[in-house]
Each structure stands twice: as C-alpha cells, then as structure tokens.
Amino acid sequence: MEREIDLLRRNIQRAKAQGFVFDDEDQLQSPVASSYSHTRNPSLMGSDEAVSSLLHLKRGGGGSYSIPRVTHELDTVRLTDEAVNQLFSEYFTFYHPFLPFLNPAQPPDQYEAQHPLLFWSIIAVAARRYRPNPTLLTTLSGPLMHLLWTTIGEVPTSYFVVKALCLLCSWPLPTSTTSSDPTHILCGVMTKTATMIGLHRPNHSQDFSRVSVELNREQLHDRITTWAVCNIVAQNIGTAYGQPASTLYDWTLATKSSGDGDQVNLSPELEARVQIERFCDKVSKEMYSNASDPRGVAGDEHRAMLMRVYRRDFAELQAPILSQQLGPVVNLHLRAAGLHLRLAGFFDSSTTPGYMDDLMGLWRATTAFLDELLEVEKVTSPPETARGSILLYATNYIQQMLVAAGFALLKLLRSFFAKTIDFERGRTLFHQTIQAIRATSVAHNDLQSRLAELMVQMWNGARVGAVPDSDYDMTDESPIQIDDSLQLKVRCRHSMSLVFDSIWRWREEYQALGRGTLDALKQPTNPDSANESSASSSHLDSTLIPPHGLHGNTTSGGNTSGGNNGMLGPANGGGLTPVPSGLSAPVSSAPSMMGGMGYGGETNYDFFDPQHWMLDGLVDFTYNFAPPLEGA
Structure with missing residues (x-):
C-alpha cells in the first residue's frame, strides 16, 4: 500500500x-x-x-x-484489538476461576510483552468456546504448537513460559490420538523449567541466574503463586492420566505465615488447592508405588491399612476447606480427591477385610463428586443460557474424573453391589453423568463423546442381551452373592486403571463380538435403550479397529458436509495397523473445531499414552491440521 x-x-x-x-x-x-x-x-x-x-x-x-486493523499475528492467525480484548474477557470470565493465578487487570499487550507463548496460550484457551469465531482454535493450533516447540527447543529461561505451560496442560489443544497428546511431556517440561530457573526457591533466585536478581514483594508473590499452580497442574495431570506426578511439595509450599511481615502467602483458594493435591500425591505414592510388586500396587492388607489412615486424613482436610466456603471449584476438586482415594476399592478382592464397606465408601465418594458437579452446573447454567456452564470450561482433569465417576457407577450398578444401594437413584445419576460427559465434548466424535457412547452401550449390554433392571429388585431378600467380578485386570494406571480396564472390557466383551459400535455417535444412544434396534450394532466397530480410506467433503469455509456425518470407514479386517482416516462431522452443541482438518498418520503405541492405545485412531486430527489430499 x-x-x-x-x-x-x-x-x-x-x-x-x-x-x-x-x-x-x-x-x-x-x-x-x-x-x-x-x-x-x-x-x-x-x-x-x-x-x-x-x-x-x-x-x-x-x-x-475503514477496515479492521490487525494488531496481533501468529503465522496465518491475525487478530484485531477488539477480538483480543473479547478473548481475554472470555478467558478471565470462564476459565480463570479454575486456575486463578494470572492478573485480570493486566492488559493483553503486557502479556504479549512478557512472552508471546503466554499471550497466545491465553488466546487458545479462550478460543475453545469462542462464538464469534468458532474455527479460531482450529486455525491457531498449528502455529501455536510450532511456537511452543520452538520455545522449548531454545531452552526457556522465563517463568512466563511456565505460566503458558500451566494453561496448555490444563486445557490441552485438541488431538484425537492419545499417542500424539503431548500433555504428559509438556507437564514434565513445565516442572523442569520451573526448577531450572529457581521458582521453587523464589527467595534465592540469584542462585539460578548468572546475574544478580532482586525481587520486590509483588514479583516474589507472583513467582510463589506460579510455583504453586505448577504443582497443582502437575498433580492433576498425574492423577488424571494415571502416571507418577512430577511435583515438589517442599519448604516454599509448606511454609505458613508466622507473623513475619515479609512472608508471602497464597490466596485461600490456591492454598486449599495445594493441600488437596498434596493429599492426592500421598494417595498415589503410597497406594500405587509398592517396590515389591511388579505393577506397583500395595498389597491387600497394606492397602486396607492405608485406606483407614487416609480416610481420617481426608476428613481432617475436608472440614476446614468446606468451612471456608471457598467456592464451587475448590469444593469440586476436594470431591475429586475423595474419589481418587476411594477408586482403590476396585483393587480389592472379595476376601479383603471390609470389602463391602470399601465399595460403599466408593459409592458415596462417586455420588458426592457427581452431585457436587451437577449441582454447580444447575446453579451456574440456568435454562435460558449455557454460557455459565462449568462443564463447558472444565479442565482436562475434571473431565477425566467425570469419566472415571461414570465408569464407577456403571461397574457398581451392573454388579452384585446394586442390591445394597438405591438402584433407581444410581440409574438417574448415570444418565445425568452421560449428559455431562457429552457436554464437555468440544467436537463431535472426540474422545469424550466416544467414551460416553461406549459407556452407554456397556450399560445397555451393547444393545444385545441387556440385563434388565428387574434383576436388581430391591425387595429381593436373598443373600448377596459376593464375587470378584469388580476386580480390575488393568492395574498399572493408579486410580485411572478403572477407565482403561473398562475400555478393554468393552472391546473384548462387546465390540470384538460385533455387539458394540461407535457409529451411533451420529445419533448418540440413550441409556436403557437395549430393546431398540440398531443396524450399526451388528458389525465390528470401525473406529477402534482402524479404518482405511478418507471420507467426507469439506467446504471452502472450513465446515464439514457430506452424507457421512462423522462416520468413519469400514473395518480393515481386524488388523491393528492404523491407516489414514478422515472425518466429516459437524459440531453438535459446541463450536466447530474440526471443520476442514486433515487426518491420518502413523500411530505409535507406547506406555505413556494418557488415554491408552485402545482409543488411538478414534478421531485422527493432529496439530498440523493438514488438509486431506484431493482424490484420496
């Protein structure tokens, strides 16, 4: 010009x-x-x-x-000041309460000056449900991942990078195959970067720097807060993915105010969150880090003793936190910690002392977590608007715990234990849980929606030979026949072993026998629809058995169209070698994040898959979003 x-x-x-x-x-x-x-x-x-x-x-x-003036650019992503201000407002309104460690009063340009990765990470989180531009997250994911890995490759020395990684681990960018999900790796980079630059020793930062570092009180408080959030996020990732957490709860986070005017304290909300995650850390390390067991699980007697100890610890933790009335987010994480503890009940055998008591404790912890979440959802999401919905903005950790709670309900209600509880209440709660999991889905056919569909089909017996509710007649006074049907085969993923074990069970007992399919995602199955006929339930699942061929057409605007409506290709004869697959599905009840994306690529099945290799290939979109080849 x-x-x-x-x-x-x-x-x-x-x-x-x-x-x-x-x-x-x-x-x-x-x-x-x-x-x-x-x-x-x-x-x-x-x-x-x-x-x-x-x-x-x-x-x-x-x-x-006049034309809109572009003020912020990242490769092909161009935003005006107005859009940036809207996105920052979106972030601090809906996402900030889950991790209240950034300053809402600080202008966007200052965040960009601190570090571009932090600025664009905030934008990416806010773009998840951004109505004015539903495709922004799709467009941004590739450039942001390039910026992320470039920043990491240059060995970051700024604690603002740690802040950005806290956000990207809590609200990961969309990915379909779990082996391509870098969240577990990024979590490790986050904590190692934090310790490398001395965030865990904020009063002695000069020991980790080549130059003298003098921090004022505000800077010191910001670093301590960032270190606390770093540990909170690392523990959440460890718990949610069933992996050892890379946390460090040392002097900096253990120190209490002693009247010293120079002492910097965390906010009450973050202090409570640190206490909750320290409890989760103790449970994981003691329950699932037995050096004498090849799978790391504590023995039955030792685990029963630990359960008694941690039950008391949880009661002592719960009372003061609830009395402070710190808000729904803190209370929700407290209930999640109780569920994390009680899920160890699935590791017990029927001969373990207090077996039924442990199952009852698990039932109560599951219902307490779900009741807390659903009650908050009811309050924050009035019928006339869903913008306040806590489920739409929940972190990855809350979503994973919600899935675990759903599988726990499913397993308990379809077992001998159902005779000891209010089955009808459990059934209603299960239906609500399915709706909640589907609400957390950010794209049609993503992992959350597929897990919900899988859960429903297990509830219905994959539509064939379903167990009728009449088998759980509460008036039946015959003795309960306790067996080992609730025990897990997958036992190496801490409290999340239940989720992976359930996926294996679905595949072996339903999908492999041709009784289960995820094709029903086009029209999600309703619980208790076992008597409904479904043409899609008569063949092998075409998604867990990797498909071949590309399907679907994309429009120039990035939205998907075509008759497939999210259906993937037919099974490839039962082989386990993934081949390129495509997706053409509009978003249901969520902004479009998958329109115009290309899918495919080879999947590596390794031990650190956060959602297990069984779920790989469900929705093959990765961070580069390359468009499908013409004629493929």
Missing part, C-alpha cells in the same frame, strides 16, 4: 509538470490527495480519489474506507 502511494505521488508530480492546476482549498487539505479542477489530460482524472482512499487506509481512519 505504501509503495502504491509513493507511485501515485510520483504520478501527481508528473501531472503537475503537464499543467494540472490545484485548487487552493484542496492543496491545504492534502498536498498529495488533492483534487484537480482543470486538466489537459482527462485520462488521469480520478487518481486523486485513489490517493485519498489509500492515505485514509494507511492512517487507520474510519468512514467508508
């Missing part, structure tokens, strides 16, 4: 040399964009209008020539 303006200026100079006459008024207004009332060359008429418009655009003026 500037070059064109310069060219037009030269043309005007040549026009003046040819005898053009300026009006005095126009000359005063603009020596470049002036009007000419007389000319000996009519073919040059109108150039002044073009110059005026170009100058108008260059100056960012309003009027008929």
